[in-house]
Amino acid sequence: MAMLMCIAFKSTLSRYKVSLIPEAEIPNNRYSFIQVAGRKLIESSNLGPRPERPIEIYEFEGCPFCRKVREIVSVLDLDVLYYPCPKGGPNFRPKAIQLGGKKQFPYMVDPNTGVSMYESDDIIKYLVDKYGDGKVPLMLSLGFFTTLTAGLAMIGRAGKGSTYKKSRLPEKPLELWAYEPSPYCKIVREVLVELELPHLYHSTARGSPKRDQLVQRTGIFQAPYLEDPNTGIKMFESAEIIDYLRNTYALA
């Protein structure tokens, strides 16, 4: 079931490719989505230049403009330090306003170039020019229609991931391996945002080389996967991650 959901909500990278390779030719620690008749399906992609330091984005889960930017982050396989800005959040909303001068989300800062900007379409264009092949994918290039479909995609979540719930701010950002269209990753992100927990997001969409890296790190690939450097916890399973986040950081 989990596999079917993630196929249905698949996200692939720029110039994504698949090949069926005999099992014997593939190292054990190489992630393979499916194995058939002694062959493994191997996914890969051609990525643009990689940023040395993670891009920083101030945003919140329930915002359709922010979702458009999160989609390009997955497509470009970028690592992003997300600063959640839920309504009523006491930390990163004020910080974003102080940095950029207005209350509007998303707001992006690229510490590699010193560039910072508002406007989801401008951020998408900047990211594909700098870290992709310069082409905005069709479904992210349709202006109002793109924003409308991004909003409709979230309608069933009834605004989750938009409003602050009282929490304790961690010393260090948490780390999450995830990708935008996965429903399991989404429910974890909602809680990270509501609790205003900064997190380094390792994009692991289909075709991402970071899927292999996660297999090497943990023995398997599954998203979401959370590491919390504040407590040392490392865990899979969205429902358990959500319980952990609430038990560790929510204040009554």
Ligand SMILES: N[C@@H](CCC(=O)N[C@@H](CS)C(=O)NCC(=O)O)C(=O)O
């Ligand atoms: N044209 C902007 C629109 C951004 C926008 O309206 N964002 C809303 C959130 S969905 C916002 O910042 N509202 C102010 C608030 O949340 O306080 C873009 O594409 O980035």
